[in-house]
Amino acid sequence: MSKLRKHALTAVLTAAVLGALLLQLNLLSGELELQKQQFDSDVSATASAINERVRLFVKRKSTGALKQSTSSDSTVTLNTPMGTTTLRWSATQGANPYGSGFGIDTNMISGFLDDFQSSLPWETLISSSEMDSVLESELRVHGIRTMPKWAVVENGYLNSLISDAFTTDKVTYNFVLAESFFGPTRQLLMYFPSGKFYLASRVYLNLFVTLLFSTVILFAFFSVQRQGRKQKRLAAVKSDFISNMSHEFKTPLATISLAVDALLRNGNKMNVEQMQQYLGIIKSENKRMNAQMESVLQMSMMDKEELTLTMAPMDVEACLREAVEHFKLSAEQRQGWIDLSCDAGDYAMEGDAIQFKSALTNLIDNAIKYSLDAPQISVKLDHSNDQYIIKVKDRGIGMDEDTKRQVFDRFYRATKGNIHDVKGHGLGLSFVKEIVVKHGGSIQMESTLHVGTTFTLVLPKTE
Numbered sequence: 001m002s003k004l005r006k007h008a009l010t011a012v013l014t015a016a017v018l019g020a021l022l023l024q025l026n027l028l029s030g031e032l033e034l035q036k037q038q039f040d041s042d043v044s045a046t047a048s049a050i051n052e053r054v055r056l057f058v059k060r061k062s063t064g065a066l067k068q069s070t071s072s073d074s075t076v077t078l079n080t081p082m083g084t085t086t087l088r089w090s091a092t093q094g095a096n097p098y099g100s101g102f103g104i105d106t107n108m109i110s111g112f113l114d115d116f117q118s119s120l121p122w123e124t125l126i127s128s129s130e131m132d133s134v135l136e137s138e139l140r141v142h143g144i145r146t147m148p149k150w151a152v153v154e155n156g157y158l159n160s161l162i163s164d165a166f167t168t169d170k171v172t173y174n175f176v177l178a179e180s181f182f183g184p185t186r187q188l189l190m191y192f193p194s195g196k197f198y199l200a201s202r203v204y205l206n207l208f209v210t211l212l213f214s215t216v217i218l219f220a221f222f223s224v225q226r227q228g229r230k231q232k233r234l235a236a237v238k239s240d241f242i243s244n245m246s247h248e249f250k251t252p253l254a255t256i257s258l259a260v261d262a263l264l265r266n267g268n269k270m271n272v273e274q275m276q277q278y279l280g281i282i283k284s285e286n287k288r289m290n291a292q293m294e295s296v297l298q299m300s301m302m303d304k305e306e307l308t309l310t311m312a313p314m315d316v317e318a319c320l321r322e323a324v325e326h327f328k329l330s331a332e333q334r335q336g337w338i339d340l341s342c343d344a345g346d347y348a349m350e351g352d353a354i355q356f357k358s359a360l361t362n363l364i365d366n367a368i369k370y371s372l373d374a375p376q377i378s379v380k381l382d383h384s385n386d387q388y389i390i391k392v393k394d395r396g397i398g399m400d401e402d403t404k405r406q407v408f409d410r411f412y413r414a415t416k417g418n419i420h421d422v423k424g425h426g427l428g429l430s431f432v433k434e435i436v437v438k439h440g441g442s443i444q445m446e447s448t449l450h451v452g453t454t455f456t457l458v459l460p461k462t463e
Contacts, residue, residue, distance in 0.1 A: 014218075014221070020214070020217075021210075021214040024210045024214070025210070028203060028206060028210065031203050031206070032199060032200065032203055035199050035203060036199055039144070039195070039198075039199060042139075042142040042143055042144050043139075043142075043144065043173055043190070044175070045142050046135075046138045046139050046141075046142050046144070047173070047175035047177065047188055047190075048175075049138055049141075050134070050135065050138055050177060050188060051177045051178060051186075053134050053137070053138050054122065054125075054126060054131070054134060057126065057130065057134050058125045058126060121154050121159060122152055122154065122159075122161050122186070123152070123154075123159045123160050123161045126161070128160070128161055128162060128163065131150075131152070131161055132147075132150075132163060135147075135148070135150060145198070146192055146194050146195065146198040147192075148163075148173075148190040148191060148192045148193075149163050149164075149165060149166045149167075149170070149190070149191055149192075149193060150162070150163045150166065150188060150189060150190045151163065151166050151168075151188075151189045152186065152187070152188060152189075153186070153187040153188075153189060154185070154186050154187075155185055156185070166189075168189070170191045170193075171189045171190070171191050172190070172191045172192070172195075173188075173189070173190040173191065174187060174188075174189055174190075175187065175188045175190075233406075249289060252285035252286070252288050252289050253285075253289075255281060255285045256281075256282050256285050256286065259278045259279075259281045259282050259285075260282065262278055263275065263278050263279075309351070309352035309355055309435075309438055309439070310352050310354075311350050311351060311352060312350070312351075312352070312353070313348060313349075313350060314348070314349060314350070314351045314352070314353040314356065315347055315348055315353075316347040316348075316349060316351075316356075316381065316388050316390070316459065317342055317347040317381060318347075319353055319356050319357045319360060320340070320342070320360055320379065320381055320390060321340065321342075322357060323357055323360035323361045323364055324338055324340045324364065324379055326361055326364075327361070327364050327365065327368055327377075330368060331368055331375045331377065334368075334371075334373070334374055334375055335373070335374040336368075336371065336373075336374035336375035336376055336377070337374075337375070337376060337377070338364070338368075338375070338377040338379065339377065339378050339379065340379045340380075340381075341378070341379070341380045341381070342380075342381040342382075343381065343382040343383065345382075345383050347381070347383065347388060349388070349439075349459065349460075349461060349462045350462045351439050352435075352439075355435050355438075356435060356439065358431075358435070359431065359432045359435035359436060360390075362429070362431055362432050363392050363429075363432050363455055363457075364377065364379070364392060366429065367392055367393075367394035367396065367453070367455075368394075370394065370396040370397050370453070371394050371395065371396035371397075372396060372397060375394065375395075375396070376394065376395045377392065377393070377394050378391075378392075378393040378394075379391070379392050379393075380393075383461070386460065386461050387441075387458050387459060387460050387461055388458070388459045388460075388461065389456065389457070389458055389459075390456070390457040390459070391454060391455070391456050391457075392454070392455045392457075393452065393453070393454040393455075394452050394453055394454075395451070395452040396452055396453060397449070397450065398447050398448050398449040398450050398451050398452055398453055399447040399449060399453060400449050403447075404445065404447055407429055407445065408429050408430055408433050408443075409430065436457055436459070439459055440459070440460050441457060441458050441459035441460060442457075442458050443455060443456065443457050443458075444456045444458075
């Protein structure tokens, strides 16, 4: 139930964003439907006008043939199923002085031609390519920029007036162009192979913008949620850090205060050895506080990218031996041991020996602190053709999956319950990683709960 309440806001906001996206997609679906209705209306208007466009096209063709005249008399022959008709006229023919009853009336010829043409099959008047051109022109007049596949049916029969690759099983439009008791019954069959894509492309910009903004909103939402969880976790570990650091400073301060009080009360009665003992305690605790502050300052400098390494030739093996030697006594006091194994070889490289040794001591110190009872630490150094490899293995408490994901995070400490059961301030492993990376290397970790942990440092060889 607590987990449900924890993620309730995320679920509600996610549902709201997805709901808005679905609503927008629904609106776009409605717009697409409107576009389809408009498209159907434009196609219908095209079909309504196509009869007249074909008639005008054929008339222009005929008129063009009639106008191909010279100064001599001209003739034109019309071949029809009802016979052959020849018309003659003279280019110099003027108005008939005797009235309209003599000579040839051009209006009468035009009407005569129209009557003949309207009764003839279209395949005798216009070619498929010409019909394609007429149809494309009329579609463009009505704002349609995609070409259909089409066929003309006259008196129930498909004729040769048909577009390439036309198939009857895909026909979506069937328009009656002419229906007469005496004349032909003419139909125009059409379908648009790219019709769906064409309609979608007319609203694709809105669709693209909607998907883009919805994606941005969802990305921003989950980023904010992720950042919020990260900030909440950071606030928790910072609070842990402050409490732990307060404890770390309080203990040496209390010890120093007790030693100073003892010196003030009984200093005149103490011999040199006793005074040296108390002064040694003060010095030791002061050194401990300085070490704590140095770690915090180092991490602060890393945050500001002000920590720079003093690069110089150093011996990786020598640094590792010094770090191990530093903790041997500590391990032995807990009835444990630290074993160091170094393969023979040259371990010279460019680096900051002080900072690198500090990183190694942090790593070994962690291995001892998180070992139950007697620490058993194995440290191994070897090399390959182009890199040095350092492995630090403990048989301690190990880590669960959650700890493994955060172990290199700043301020994070792998402690449960009382935060002071293991001394530290959560900066060690983040510091180790930072120093190793600054030396051009990498650090990996393998850990099993209640079995132990192995850290592997890989450093590049330098010429």
